[in-house]
Amino acid sequence: MNRKIILKSRPEKEPLNENFQIIEEELTAVQPGQVQLKSIYLSLDPYMRGRMNAGRSYAKPVELGTVMEGEAVSEVIESNSDTFKKGDVVIGRTGWQTMPLVSEKIIEKVHNPDLPLSLALGTLGMPGRTAYIGMMNIGNPKKGETLVVSAASGAVGSVVGQIGKIYGCNVVGVAGSEVKANYVKDELGFDHCLNYNEDNFEKKLGEICKKGVDIYWENVGGKTFNSVYPHFGDFARIPVCGVISMYNNQNQQLEEDRLPMLFRNVLTWRLRIQGFIVSEFPEQKLEAMQHLEKWYLEGKLKYKEDVVEGLDNMVEAFQGLLRGDNFGKLLIKVN
Amino acid sequence: MNRKIILKSRPEKEPLNENFQIIEEELTAVQPGQVQLKSIYLSLDPYMRGRMNAGRSYAKPVELGTVMEGEAVSEVIESNSDTFKKGDVVIGRTGWQTMPLVSEKIIEKVHNPDLPLSLALGTLGMPGRTAYIGMMNIGNPKKGETLVVSAASGAVGSVVGQIGKIYGCNVVGVAGSEVKANYVKDELGFDHCLNYNEDNFEKKLGEICKKGVDIYWENVGGKTFNSVYPHFGDFARIPVCGVISMYNNQNQQLEEDRLPMLFRNVLTWRLRIQGFIVSEFPEQKLEAMQHLEKWYLEGKLKYKEDVVEGLDNMVEAFQGLLRGDNFGKLLIKVN
Numbered sequence: 001m002n003r004k005i006i007l008k009s010r011p012e013k014e015p016l017n018e019n020f021q022i023i024e025e026e027l028t029a030v031q032p033g034q035v036q037l038k039s040i041y042l043s044l045d046p047y048m049r050g051r052m053n054a055g056r057s058y059a060k061p062v063e064l065g066t067v068m069e070g071e072a073v074s075e076v077i078e079s080n081s082d083t084f085k086k087g088d089v090v091i092g093r094t095g096w097q098t099m100p101l102v103s104e105k106i107i108e109k110v111h112n113p114d115l116p117l118s119l120a121l122g123t124l125g126m127p128g129r130t131a132y133i134g135m136m137n138i139g140n141p142k143k144g145e146t147l148v149v150s151a152a153s154g155a156v157g158s159v160v161g162q163i164g165k166i167y168g169c170n171v172v173g174v175a176g177s178e179v180k181a182n183y184v185k186d187e188l189g190f191d192h193c194l195n196y197n198e199d200n201f202e203k204k205l206g207e208i209c210k211k212g213v214d215i216y217w218e219n220v221g222g223k224t225f226n227s228v229y230p231h232f233g234d235f236a237r238i239p240v241c242g243v244i245s246m247y248n249n250q251n252q253q254l255e256e257d258r259l260p261m262l263f264r265n266v267l268t269w270r271l272r273i274q275g276f277i278v279s280e281f282p283e284q285k286l287e288a289m290q291h292l293e294k295w296y297l298e299g300k301l302k303y304k305e306d307v308v309e310g311l312d313n314m315v316e317a318f319q320g321l322l323r324g325d326n327f328g329k330l331l332i333k334v335n
Numbered sequence: 336m337n338r339k340i341i342l343k344s345r346p347e348k349e350p351l352n353e354n355f356q357i358i359e360e361e362l363t364a365v366q367p368g369q370v371q372l373k374s375i376y377l378s379l380d381p382y383m384r385g386r387m388n389a390g391r392s393y394a395k396p397v398e399l400g401t402v403m404e405g406e407a408v409s410e411v412i413e414s415n416s417d418t419f420k421k422g423d424v425v426i427g428r429t430g431w432q433t434m435p436l437v438s439e440k441i442i443e444k445v446h447n448p449d450l451p452l453s454l455a456l457g458t459l460g461m462p463g464r465t466a467y468i469g470m471m472n473i474g475n476p477k478k479g480e481t482l483v484v485s486a487a488s489g490a491v492g493s494v495v496g497q498i499g500k501i502y503g504c505n506v507v508g509v510a511g512s513e514v515k516a517n518y519v520k521d522e523l524g525f526d527h528c529l530n531y532n533e534d535n536f537e538k539k540l541g542e543i544c545k546k547g548v549d550i551y552w553e554n555v556g557g558k559t560f561n562s563v564y565p566h567f568g569d570f571a572r573i574p575v576c577g578v579i580s581m582y583n584n585q586n587q588q589l590e591e592d593r594l595p596m597l598f599r600n601v602l603t604w605r606l607r608i609q610g611f612i613v614s615e616f617p618e619q620k621l622e623a624m625q626h627l628e629k630w631y632l633e634g635k636l637k638y639k640e641d642v643v644e645g646l647d648n649m650v651e652a653f654q655g656l657l658r659g660d661n662f663g664k665l666l667i668k669v670n
Contacts, residue, residue, distance in 0.1 A: 050603065058569065058602075240602045241602070263556045263560060263581070266609070267576070267577065268392040270610045272609040273601060273607075273608045275601040275604065275606050276605055280605070
């Protein structure tokens with residue numbers, strides 16, 4: 001049997017249990033060019049919230065009644081393909097399901113199956129490559145510069161900050177709790193990490209960033225952006241990777257999303273604010289993987305995972321991700 | 336006698352007559368390394384409003400009691416320099432004055448003195464280079480793309496749009512009156528030009544930009560930005576060259592400067608929004624001049640000047656510039 005989660009209706013704000021449905025279906029015959037997979041790890045990433053909306057975005061929305069989109073690491077259990085054989089460990093956008101039957105064209109072998117498999121969905125996967133590509137193409141870190149990273153303990157932010165350290169930056173994380181902030185400082189080796197829920201957050205941020213922020217990595221938007229913004233230095237680069245604080249409010253004009261005078265300061269401070277999507281830099285994918293693996297093997301890329309067991313808990317885990325309840329890269333381990 | 340305009344006090348909003356004072360002073364001896372100039376044309380440019388403020392910007396504010404900053408084309412009437420001789424026509428940031436005594440280090444010979452001298456302050460000067468450098472480094476125009484230019488009849492905008500035509504873009508101007516819009520279409524050769532004061536402006540803009548805006552050249556900010564913004568296409572580039580609508584309101588949080596959800600769309604539309612200042616690209620100055628002169632001599636860069644006679648009318652002319660009263664590049668002809 002395959003068990004899959006379909007999008008039943010589009011969430012208005014927070015995704016609700018009723019927006020999804022788990023469906024069971026019989027396995028069917030593996031046609032030529034197809035492989036039958038058994039999912040091992042399913043990835044949960046903030047961008048998935050965008051796929052649930054009907055509006056204009058960089059990718060088409062998930063159609064109602066179809067399986068939710070997402071990447072997974074899986075094992076080939078039956079193959080009718082020349083490229084893959086039984087036992088291969090593969091990665092692909094195979095969706096929120098336990099036993100996907102897919103075309104050989106949408107999967108590839110895991111780059112280095114000797115490393116922990118879950119890493120292919122995190123530090124050595126799409127989130128890690130996102131960090132690499134945004135830093136190399138927009139962030140452009142230079143020795144001695146100050147890099148501020150929002151959502152610093154998350155899958156992308158943790159890699160961004162560690163790349164910043166590799167390039168000699170003064171790295172300041174922003175995270176959602178004291179425990180996360182301590183982890184970012186003590187384990188990931190950021191120079192500073194502040195808890196944005198702390199009373200003195202803005203004051204402390206101002207003290208730490210007295211010399212100005214050269215790179216602000218935007219994962220969050222809203223209040224976090226507004227707190228860092230006054231400290232932007234001349235020629236600051238702002239790679240816009242995510243705005244998780246806004247994902248549940250796409251139709252709402254939140255007060256904290258209003259950026260008075262932004263344009264004036266874009267000019268006078270010569271800011272570069274640029275959105276990007278990792279999949280639009282395919283020519284840099286191999287380079288990114290090679291650098292990330294090398295740094296990982298040298299011990300320069302630490303990571304933390306938040307592993308939830310079972311497809312049945314996937315929707316609840318995703319709801320928590322949008323609230324920042326997870327601690328580290330969020331994964332579903334399929335039983 | 337030299338006559339000069341000093342900044343007496345800092346304008347709160349619109350610059351008032353009382354913020355300035357005309358001072359007459361005797362000419363003094365020309366020291367070694369100095370030249371005595373007679374100003375021919377004084378340039379008036381929107382950036383000068385920023386110099387009147389005390390706040391953080393890309394250049395230091397003009398100090399109270401000192402001559403207002405600005406570029407001028409002048410004739411050398413006495414030289415104590417090996418570089419310049421009597422009769423040379425020079426350009427430099429010599430300020431709002433009729434007979435500047437300056438160091439040889441702050442002036443240079445006009446690039447091509449056979450062309451109309453006033454052009455060295457407009458299409459073939461700083462405004463033209465601003466257009467060139469912003470288009471080449473950020474706008475990156477490609478054949479068939481749609482370029483929207485705000486303040487289209489102005490010194491910078493007129494060149495931006497004509498560069499867009501040279502690169503095969505579909506060029507849409509935005510200007511402040513019917514007369515200006517007609518000039519931009521009929522004389523400068525833009526494909527379209529809309530009057531933003533017209534009732535149907537937003538509707539017409541939407542029709543013209545149905546396929547999406549690839550480049551939006553920002554000279555204005557505020558309402559103009561907000562009108563073009565919904566039409567930005569994926570990967571749109573927004574060189575931020577000026578925000579003239581905000582220059583008189585640096586302390587005010589105008590409703591039209593609030594850009595709800597901007598950051599979400601920076602990401603999902605993969606926008607690149609970048610401020611820049613022409614003087615920070617010195618290595619491209621010669622290349623810019625060469626291209627602009629070539630295009631001008633080929634008849635591809637038309638221009639219009641708004642010439643006001645006399646230093647006594649300079650403050651009033653500048654007040655009008657910030658209201659958009661001028662039509663074409665604004666210059667003071669010194670009598």
